Amino acid sequence: MSISLDAVATQRAGSDAGDRSVFARRIILVLAVTLLLTAVLSLASGATDTSAVSVVWALLTGQDDLVSAVERVVILDIRMPRTLLGMMIGASLAVSGATMQGLFRNPLADPGIVGVSAGAGLGAVTFIVLGGSVLAPVAALFGIYHVPFAAFLGGLAFTFALYRISTSNGRTSVATMLLAGIALGAMAGAFIGLLVFWADDEQLRDLTFWGLGSVAGATWPKVLAVAPIIVPILVFAPFMARGLNAMTLGEATAQHLGIHVQVFKRVAIVMVAAATGAAVAVSGGIGFVGIVVPHLLRLSIGPDHRYLLPACALLGAIMLLFADAVARQIVAPAELPIGIVTATVGAPFFLWILLRRRGLMDI
Amino acid sequence: MTQTMMKKPRGLKRRFLLQSALVALLSSPLATYLTHAEGTEAKRVLAIGGAVTEIVYALGEQDRLVGRDSTSSYPPEATALPDVGYIRALSPEGVLSVKPDLILARENNGPPEAVEVLRSTGVRWVDVADDFTLAGISENIAIIAAELGVPEKGEALKKKVAADIARARAKLASIERRHKVMFVLALTDDKVNAAGKNTAAGNIVELAGGDNVITEFSGYKQISNEAVIEAAPEVIVMMNGRGDSGDHQSPNALLEAHPALSMTPAVRNGRIIRMDGLLLLGFGPRTGEAISKLADAFYGHEH
Numbered sequence: 001m002s003i004s005l006d007a008v009a010t011q012r013a014g015s016d017a018g019d020r021s022v023f024a025r026r027i028i029l030v031l032a033v034t035l036l037l038t039a040v041l042s043l044a045s046g047a048t049d050t051s052a053v054s055v056v057w058a059l060l061t062g063q064d065d066l067v068s069a070v071e072r073v074v075i076l077d078i079r080m081p082r083t084l085l086g087m088m089i090g091a092s093l094a095v096s097g098a099t100m101q102g103l104f105r106n107p108l109a110d111p112g113i114v115g116v117s118a119g120a121g122l123g124a125v126t127f128i129v130l131g132g133s134v135l136a137p138v139a140a141l142f143g144i145y146h147v148p149f150a151a152f153l154g155g156l157a158f159t160f161a162l163y164r165i166s167t168s169n170g171r172t173s174v175a176t177m178l179l180a181g182i183a184l185g186a187m188a189g190a191f192i193g194l195l196v197f198w199a200d201d202e203q204l205r206d207l208t209f210w211g212l213g214s215v216a217g218a219t220w221p222k223v224l225a226v227a228p229i230i231v232p233i234l235v236f237a238p239f240m241a242r243g244l245n246a247m248t249l250g251e252a253t254a255q256h257l258g259i260h261v262q263v264f265k266r267v268a269i270v271m272v273a274a275a276t277g278a279a280v281a282v283s284g285g286i287g288f289v290g291i292v293v294p295h296l297l298r299l300s301i302g303p304d305h306r307y308l309l310p311a312c313a314l315l316g317a318i319m320l321l322f323a324d325a326v327a328r329q330i331v332a333p334a335e336l337p338i339g340i341v342t343a344t345v346g347a348p349f350f351l352w353i354l355l356r357r358r359g360l361m362d363i
Numbered sequence: 364m365t366q367t368m369m370k371k372p373r374g375l376k377r378r379f380l381l382q383s384a385l386v387a388l389l390s391s392p393l394a395t396y397l398t399h400a401e402g403t404e405a406k407r408v409l410a411i412g413g414a415v416t417e418i419v420y421a422l423g424e425q426d427r428l429v430g431r432d433s434t435s436s437y438p439p440e441a442t443a444l445p446d447v448g449y450i451r452a453l454s455p456e457g458v459l460s461v462k463p464d465l466i467l468a469r470e471n472n473g474p475p476e477a478v479e480v481l482r483s484t485g486v487r488w489v490d491v492a493d494d495f496t497l498a499g500i501s502e503n504i505a506i507i508a509a510e511l512g513v514p515e516k517g518e519a520l521k522k523k524v525a526a527d528i529a530r531a532r533a534k535l536a537s538i539e540r541r542h543k544v545m546f547v548l549a550l551t552d553d554k555v556n557a558a559g560k561n562t563a564a565g566n567i568v569e570l571a572g573g574d575n576v577i578t579e580f581s582g583y584k585q586i587s588n589e590a591v592i593e594a595a596p597e598v599i600v601m602m603n604g605r606g607d608s609g610d611h612q613s614p615n616a617l618l619e620a621h622p623a624l625s626m627t628p629a630v631r632n633g634r635i636i637r638m639d640g641l642l643l644l645g646f647g648p649r650t651g652e653a654i655s656k657l658a659d660a661f662y663g664h665e666h
Binding site: 069077334 | 430433445446447448449451452454455456457458459460461462471473474475476477479480483484485486582583584585
């Protein structure tokens with residue numbers, strides 16, 4: 001079985017497939033090293049002149065008294081959770097994007113295609129606007145984290161609804177899911193519009209900022225809440241590679257190649273919904289990573305998901321950490337929403353790659 | 364030692380002790396601690412909120428300011444201070460980078476996670492109420508003056524502000540009839556966004572002797588063209604730069620061309636008042652000036 005699937009991948013990747021897999025492995029290695037460096041950069045850079053190295057060294061060697069309370073908070077409670085959260089969010093958005101593009105055989109599919117973004121947006125906006133009044137008792141239950149909780153639950157609820165709508169007789173229709181997703185998105189948009197009408201000035205700014213995304217609010221509770229969701233999914237994702245490779249040939253062919261298509265779809269959708277839901281819940285709307293990262297990598301290492309998925313996780317994490325480092329430095333001591341950076345840096349770069357290699361565009 | 368010092372959380376003292384340990388080679392830790400204790404008040408103050416910054420300046424304590432937020436644009440020299448961003452989108456590290464030992468923040472600051480992290484550093488954090496009333500101004504001046512360890516200056520400023528407001532309001536005794544006023548917050552895409560009840564804009568209009576024509580809702584909301592005509596304001600108040608045609612000859616061209624606003628007595632009689640937003644809506648130490656200017660614009664010909 002595995003031989004025939006490998007052959008499929010090889011065939012699709014073209015005659016230089018042998019070279020490509022070697023190349024892909026090298027790229028993954030380079031990305032892994034780059035991610036390490038970026039993570040160090042992320043820990044070391046910030047608006048304060050706190051030195052990450054000296055603080056970590058002092059704490060590790062037990063010289064706690066050399067570290068002030070502020071320095072300790074800056075490194076341990078501000079930068080560390082932020083770096084970890086950025087890595088997890090970037091990786092999960094990119095891997096989710098690649099998975100959805102493969103599953104739906106649609107280059108425009110992003111993680112939001114399973115309804116997560118619309119649902120999460122609705123959940124977040126509902127609590128931003130009503131959390132202080134009508135929904136105050138519910139908000140109090142989750143404390144300062146009521147908006148992330150609402151976003152996560154909203155995302156899952158929408159995915160569940162979308163899946164049920166597009167599944168009949170035990171078969172999920174991709175086309176129905178795309179169209180129903182647009183309808184659900186419009187409904188969410190209408191409700192959000194209504195809430196915007198009720199919102200006061202400050203709430204309006206809150207939801208604008210939420211939509212632009214940020215990891216500035218990273219805290220340990222957030223890291224600990226999303227890690228048990230995102231990390232297992234990232235670890236499991238590469239095992240989906242063969243199935244995704246088969247799906248690119250069409251559902252019928254994949255079925256013939258021994259993939260249980262319906263189960264596979266369900267697993268993929270649940271994984272993407274959970275990973276994206278968790279990411280969006282803690283960071284707001286960070287667009288673009290889920291589309292740009294997978295395509296950039298397809299253009300360089302090819303469409304074989306065995307390499308594509310791990311590479312996406314690495315490059316997604318790098319891109320987000322890098323964007324966040326820019327976001328926190330460029331207008332310091334203030335800070336830009338990260339969504340602005342990912343789009344302004346990512347979009348022109350993506351266009352440039354696209355123009356250079358447009359002949360090779362493939363899914 | 365004043366009350367301010369006693370109210371400081373233990374974490375802060377602990378930090379001073381830790382810092383003291385650093386300079387142990389140069390001087391004895393106890394001496395350092397005592398030196399600091401003599402000063403009692405914060406030396407590096409971060410002001411978050413336009414009115415908060417104005418109050419610190421009005422108290423004459425601006426030399427202790429090390430930063431401000433993006434809404435603090437008065438007095439003009441305040442803009443030279445490092446800007447830690449928008450009050451609802453504070454970045455914990457950005458705030459700490461100005462090394463504050465006291466943070467005076469207007470209420471409704473955020474995001475809550477960032478504020479919680481900041482509070483955990485032991486840097487003193489004081490919320491200043493977001494109260495658009497005359498009593499609120501006094502209260503806020505008292506809180507800030509106490510935090511800065513200058514309660515006498517606070518009392519003096521409270522008296523001065525109260526006197527300014529009383530003087531401005533005294534002129535209103537002679538008016539015969541309160542004019543109907545609409546505060547237009549924004550005129551985006553020709554849609555009128557007006558101030559309702561319980562807003563800084565609505566309150567300042569009432570204080571200056573105007574009647575806010577919008578009584579149906581609280582906050583700022585977009586209203587329909589028919590509602591604008593129905594409300595028939597005699598005066599329209601806007602912030603500088605809003606709904607301005609950009610043409611010095613006829614800055615109100617946009618309002619005159621607007622299907623609904625052009626029908627109102629205010630536009631037909633050219634009674635459009637534009638004032639600085641922070642002066643008008645800040646509810647800070649300049650509130651007396653704001654009331655006076657607005658009242659003069661409303662009733663200048665009557666008193």
